[in-house]
Amino acid sequence: MISDRLKKVILRELHQDDFPLTDQTLASEVPGWDSLNHVRILAAIEKEFAIRFKTLEVLRLKNVGELQALVDKKTAPR
Amino acid sequence: MLSSIVHFSPEERLGDRWRRHADASPQAVAVTHWVAGSEPMRWTWGDLLRGADNVAGWLTAQGVRPGQVCAIILRHHPWFYPVYLGISLSGALPAVLAYPNARTHPDKFRQGLEGMARRSGLDWVLSERELEPIVRDLVLSRGSTIQGLLFPLEIDVATQTRSYPHLSPMAPAESPCLLQHSSGTTGLQKAVVLSHRAVLGHIDRYQRAIGLTADDKIVSWLPLYHDMGLIAAFHLALACGIPLIQLDPFEWVQAPVLFLEAAAHEGATLAWLPNFAYHLMAERIHEDDLEGLRFDRMRMLINCSEPVRAEAHEKFLRRFGSYGFRAETLAACYAMAETTFAVTQTTPCRPAPQLTVDRAELARGYVRPIQPGPQSRVCVSSGVPIADCAVRVVNDVGEDLPDDQVGELIIRSASMFDGYRNYPEKTAEVLKDGWYHSGDYGFRHCGEYYVIGRKKDLIIVAGKNIYPEDIEDAANGVPGVIPGRVVAFGVDDPELGTQQVAVVLESEHYGKPEAAEVRQGVVMMGMDIGITISEVYIVPPRWLIKSSAGKPSRRANRERVLNELKSQE
Numbered sequence: 230m231i232s233d234r235l236k237k238v239i240l241r242e243l244h245q246d247d248f249p250l251t252d253q254t255l256a257s258e259v260p261g262w263d264s265l266n267h268v269r270i271l272a273a274i275e276k277e278f279a280i281r282f283k284t285l286e287v288l289r290l291k292n293v294g295e296l297q298a299l300v301d302k303k304t305a306p307r
Numbered sequence: 308m309l310s311s312i313v314h315f316s317p318e319e320r321l322g323d324r325w326r327r328h329a330d331a332s333p334q335a336v337a338v339t340h341w342v343a344g345s346e347p348m349r350w351t352w353g354d355l356l357r358g359a360d361n362v363a364g365w366l367t368a369q370g371v372r373p374g375q376v377c378a379i380i381l382r383h384h385p386w387f388y389p390v391y392l393g394i395s396l397s398g399a400l401p402a403v404l405a406y407p408n409a410r411t412h413p414d415k416f417r418q419g420l421e422g423m424a425r426r427s428g429l430d431w432v433l434s435e436r437e438l439e440p441i442v443r444d445l446v447l448s449r450g451s452t453i454q455g456l457l458f459p460l461e462i463d464v465a466t467q468t469r470s471y472p473h474l475s476p477m478a479p480a481e482s483p484c485l486l487q488h489s490s491g492t493t494g495l496q497k498a499v500v501l502s503h504r505a506v507l508g509h510i511d512r513y514q515r516a517i518g519l520t521a522d523d524k525i526v527s528w529l530p531l532y533h534d535m536g537l538i539a540a541f542h543l544a545l546a547c548g549i550p551l552i553q554l555d556p557f558e559w560v561q562a563p564v565l566f567l568e569a570a571a572h573e574g575a576t577l578a579w580l581p582n583f584a585y586h587l588m589a590e591r592i593h594e595d596d597l598e599g600l601r602f603d604r605m606r607m608l609i610n611c612s613e614p615v616r617a618e619a620h621e622k623f624l625r626r627f628g629s630y631g632f633r634a635e636t637l638a639a640c641y642a643m644a645e646t647t648f649a650v651t652q653t654t655p656c657r658p659a660p661q662l663t664v665d666r667a668e669l670a671r672g673y674v675r676p677i678q679p680g681p682q683s684r685v686c687v688s689s690g691v692p693i694a695d696c697a698v699r700v701v702n703d704v705g706e707d708l709p710d711d712q713v714g715e716l717i718i719r720s721a722s723m724f725d726g727y728r729n730y731p732e733k734t735a736e737v738l739k740d741g742w743y744h745s746g747d748y749g750f751r752h753c754g755e756y757y758v759i760g761r762k763k764d765l766i767i768v769a770g771k772n773i774y775p776e777d778i779e780d781a782a783n784g785v786p787g788v789i790p791g792r793v794v795a796f797g798v799d800d801p802e803l804g805t806q807q808v809a810v811v812l813e814s815e816h817y818g819k820p821e822a823a824e825v826r827q828g829v830v831m832m833g834m835d836i837g838i839t840i841s842e843v844y845i846v847p848p849r850w851l852i853k854s855s856a857g858k859p860s861r862r863a864n865r866e867r868v869l870n871e872l873k874s875q876e
Contacts, residue, residue, distance in 0.1 A: 244841065246823075257409030260830040263839040264408075264560040265583075265769060265803065268591055271561075281593060284562040285344045 252294025315511035362393025373398025383555035526575035528559035581770030695721035766797035
């Protein structure tokens with residue numbers, strides 16, 4: 230399940246009003262989500278959630294669900 | 308360690324040169340294949356040539372003949388190098404093509420490849436099994452020039468020992484050795500064929516311009532279907548016998564720090580980068596990623612393939628200056644596939660000269676240095692012509708302009724191409740009396756050349772050339788778009804130091820709810836052809852300004868959109 234907050238950040242960076250994002254959605258299925266916008270999206274997520282992604286974490290992401298899971302893991306109270 | 312940079316002999320072929328390195332230093336590392344999160348794979352010269360010989364034998368056994376073109380469509384893979392070299396050793400011509408990204412529609416990819424195969428004259432496609440369903444039909448289709456589809460990653464490149472039929476003797480140095488394409492979009496690729504002598508001669512002239520030594524090491528994430536990645540990084544390293552550290556472009560763009568990690572760990576001294584890469588690295592790389600990394604050995608980062616912007620260099624230096632990058636590390640080059648690679652290069656050990664000029668005067672075509680301020684623009688030099696290369700600045704009727712006046716840059720070079728393959732009409736447009744008309748605008752100041760923009764309407768996104776015609780043609784087919792009433796153009800993206808693609812189109816749905824579908828349709832069409840369209844402006848019928856030829860004018864409509872529509876956002 231993709232949170233509204235994450236969805237909002239992604240769509241804002243892509244200049245999209247709405248687009249259905251599910252756990253299985255691939256970046257390549259979303260209009261405008263190319264490699265350069267991917268960089269913008271990750272930067273925007275880091276800022277929004279005050280988190281930091283590591284290189285290998287970024288490279289292992291397969292779909293939006295995994296991105297959500299990574300954000301959840303990083304924002305979970307310790 | 309090889310003792311000195313090899314010297315050029317006009318009778319030499321690429322294969323002769325590679326064998327010379329392999330015989331002299333079989334244990335020296337030729338290529339380091341870098342992959343995030345795993346140990347790099349290192350090809351010694353001895354192993355690389357053995358692998359390449361195996362590939363050459365296998366190709367010959369498959370029916371590949373000297374002079375044929377072998378298109379390579381592979382992802383970042385450690386066997387790419389012996390495959391590339393093996394094609395060359397078999398006497399065939401390697402042509403590296405872009406691997407389709409996940410956004411490209413398979414049909415569009417196939418159509419692009421089909422057009423390219425016909426136009427460029429591709430004989431074989433060497434690819435991965437995963438692409439077989441897409442590419443197979445192409446081989447079987449009537450009238451296809453492609454004779455077969457081969458899967459080189461399925462042979463045991465490194466240890467294959469079976470004997471193959473005797474290889475054909477290598478063709479002389481003036482015969483073609485590779486095919487590279489001059490632009491990034493699918494339909495309108497123009498192929499440039501280069502001879503062994505042209506490539507080795509150019510590398511010899513260019514290595515002198517950058518003061519190459521046996522201690523240099525090149526690090527590159529650049530794709531090898533682009534002249535900067537193929538000639539400057541890959542062929543230069545192999546021809547001169549200096550180590551190359553090759554990264555995956557797909558990995559780099561997601562994690563730009565990989566480039567700096569590889570550069571620091573391997574002690575790299577040279578790299579070529581498009582302008583946007585300086586911005587991307589300065590913005591995306593965090594302080595703690597840099598822990599323990601030093602770049603004191605790096606002597607030149609060469610900005611090339613997009614107009615060089617002062618801001619990119621300043622931003623990069625501000626961010627990474629304390630890690631060993633210096634102002635004189637930041638060099639620049641002006642290059643194109645039509646001249647094999649380089650035309651001009653800034654002087655090593657000296658920062659790329661900058662000139663602060665009056666922006667309004669520059670727009671009128673005159674260079675007037677002023678103090679920095681709101682009216683000024685900083686131009687960065689791309690250097691002076693390399694050996695055996697001449698550059699002129701000419702006006703619209705081909706007359707030479709003096710220093711400090713803006714005109715089109717035209718070039719004569721010992722490394723000039725003979726013409727686009729199977730495209731005489733395009734060749735005639737750009738090659739006149741031995742001078743290549745670049746379509747780039749620039750000026751000369753104190754002997755240095757400054758490139759400031761494009762005469763043609765080419766859009767350059769992250770170093771990739773995009774022809775607006777490709778987008779306009781495709782957009783014509785989107786429901787709701789009035790055919791022929793579409794204009795695509797580039798808009799500067801100051802944040803990343805590159806351009807974004809914008810489209811303005813006339814539609815009967817202007818102002819209605821259906822306009823949202825038209826917008827979405829155009830964006831999706833862009834995805835199909837592998838182009839990200841950042842802005843779509845829908846306007847009512849007869850809004851677009853027409854040129855004297857009756858077609859919508861790109862330049863005039865771009866101005867109108869930026870002044871009237873973008874300012875309202």
